Amino acid sequence: MSRVTESALIREETSTLEAIAGVAIGLCALLFALAMAALFEVVTVTDSVAGLPMSNVLGGLLAVVGVVVVGFGAASYRGLVPTEPRASAGAVAATAFSAIWFVVGGLVASQTLGVGLAGGLLGGGLLGGIAFAVTAIPREDVGSTLPAGALALLAGGALLTGVIGPGWSWTPFDLNATFFPPIVVPAVVMFCSLLGGWAAAKAYGGFGARGRHLGAYLLVYLNALAIVAVLVGLVAFVVFKGAPGVFEGVTVAAGAGPSTTVSAFGFSHTVVWPVSWPFLTNGAALMNDVDGVLPAIVGTVWLVVGSVLFAVPLGVGAAVFLSEYAEQGRFTQVVEIATNGLWSTPSIVFGLFGYAFLLPRFGGEKSLLSGMLTLGFMLLPLVVITSREAMLSVPDEYRDASAALGVSKWQTIRSVVLPAALPGVVTGVILGVGRIAGETAPILLTMAGGTFVPGSQTVDVIGGFQFTASPPFVANPALLEATSALPYQVYALVTAGVGGSQLNDPEAFAWGTTLVLLAVVLSFYAVGIVTRYYFRRKLHQ
Amino acid sequence: MSETKSTIQTESNPDRPVSTTTGETEEEVRSEWREYAFDGEPKLSVENLDVYYGDDHALRDVSIDIPEESVTALIGPSGCGKSTFLRCLNRMNDRIKSARVDGSVEVDGEEIYQDGTNLVELRKRVGMVFQNPNPFPKSIRDNVSYGPRKHGDIDTGVLAGLLGRSNEEREAELVERSLKQAALWDEVDDRLDDNAMGLSGGQQQRLCIARCLAVDPEVILMDEPASALDPIATAKIEDLIDELAQEYTVVIVTHNMQQAARISDQTAVFLTGGNLVEYGETDQVFENPESQRVEDYITGKFG
Ligand SMILES: Nc1ncnc2c1ncn2[C@@H]1O[C@H](COP(=O)(O)OP(=O)(O)OP(=O)(O)O)[C@@H](O)[C@H]1O
């Protein structure tokens, strides 16, 4: 039981035991990844791998991790590996393990053994207490490996022996829910692999400060990976579901696509596109081979463009006034609270406002313009908030330097403050566009046309401009027409349920629309990010 | 040219209100004042200047006349109000919320602390280099030509280009001249379009000097312009200041006594509490200071 006190700045060679701990870490990462994949149904727990059921394989691996972790702890305790453990694993770890084991003990006692609530509490309390003692009292090498390793062993055993297996299901107490293996197995594996990985990482680092660092690093790293995985999974899910609808009827061949005629100065040239992509270029009509969402795409794009054009100049102007000119005090505070409040106002409230206030003023019908303005009002507070933040974070030194050169305040704002604040402003607009592009409720009330919009109803904003003989000399009837937008179309398809008669496959159509919506929003993001990158580069390089 | 008497003469103005907080030093300080007289009208004439930051009395009753086409050094321990004094001369103190300025500052006999003073014009005439380098996050070229462009002296915009009025050559000339004056040209002539934030601290400081010179002010206020520079660049800046004194009025804050002695024509010594303790010809102040405290400070016994 000699305390190893010597520490080496450079570890000369990794011992076999350390290598084993490293393997355990790798196993945990693998298990974590497999469990993530199982959650997203990329792999199925009921499948068999190399003749063995998936859940058995996972269980076996977990058990191996448990054995290694506990074994390493014991080896370190006996002084077989040079480690630098502290006197105890600490109160935080002890509390966490006792809570975990309390739940495990309670569940096992009350559900598996069937001893009822009191028995469950008793079992849980007992195991929780033991776990606390085991973690807190012995040296760190035992305290942090034994409870984690034992849990991995227990879970692994349950999976291996088929106690929790493909045919199993669990209806806890009298809750109206049943848990099935596809959810439970990945969840258990994920949790245990996190704990086991943490313990293995600590062991690999030789406990002590380095071990703690590695343990924390592993947890944080796996968590970050999990978040990325969730994001990727979500997008992949939409892509898989939506792709059949989106790519239906796509043909690539010379002259397959629609033709565009460009005419200028009396000459006209017709280009025939080599790609035919009906989902993106058609509307919905009885005679179509493949129905598409062109009107909704165009509607969404114009909606976003219009509301950005409306909100950004106003919002940035307000922010300039608030941060550069207005005396910081009661008034600016009130404005700040009001803008924050506006930003968190539910979108249906904006929709109702547009419906009751804007519609009557634009001819009483739903129209693209009312939709743009309504969403513009929604976007406005965010633009104000982020622009103001961005301007306040521009260092006063720039303003002082400019003033000392005899440059007026407005010129300073225009040529120093705004350029420095632009990346922040663009970030705000990006966030805002993400929100408004997917907004359904306000569109429903202010702009939306029918559920299935024929291609002939695609708005032509640019071509819609007309010159008139009387003021204001320019008019655009296209802005005053109702049109569709992607989120609204998804909503209408899913809720209306009447589409089946018209569409071959309403579900594929709805998923396809969703995928297109995602693509449109992501393209706006991309544009925003490129813009921000451009402005940043100008500032820093 | 008339003979102008500078600094406060206790005798001539015996019942001027005396700051009460430090009556004792006030007495002491007064007895140390000496007349500093020079030929010609003063470029800058400061009278009974008090500055407060909130309740903090940062400058006490400072009066000083600064002659044209000369170098005036301000020395004194840290926190004694040198930067504060400098900022009063182009009203940069207006930009500090808590600051309150009492008294009078005249530039060419014109009071700058009065209603209707055009601050933009004032600061074009009285330029400033700050204690901490503060270049804009723009290219080196844009930093230097920023002032002239904003003043409309140089126009390189698209419209000017279309109208054939673009002054890109003049701009290039101005940038080169200013950077050369600030002893920075050789280091940056091949990367004028790089961002100024990528320069070293000392280079940034010289860029700020070049930026100030490009505006062609009459008075140049410099707050420790050489504090971040190596001896070679410092020597170049000192040469520049020497040269500038032919045409401009330079007021420079420095912590370096040798530097003050080398480059300045007259020296003002501030001591703790915002008091101007001694002002006179540099040789006089350094070789034969009237006040014991100033002598202690200069010789390093106190600071
Ligand atoms: N913006 C400000 N707000 C409040 N107090 C200030 C401000 N600027 C300066 N002061 C105070 O005024 C006094 C003089 O400051 P100042 O910056 O003029 O000193 P300094 O002589 O330039 O010192 P240093 O040599 O360290 O630059 C100090 O006590 C300082 O705390």
Ligand SMILES: [Mg+2]
């Ligand atoms: Mg200072």
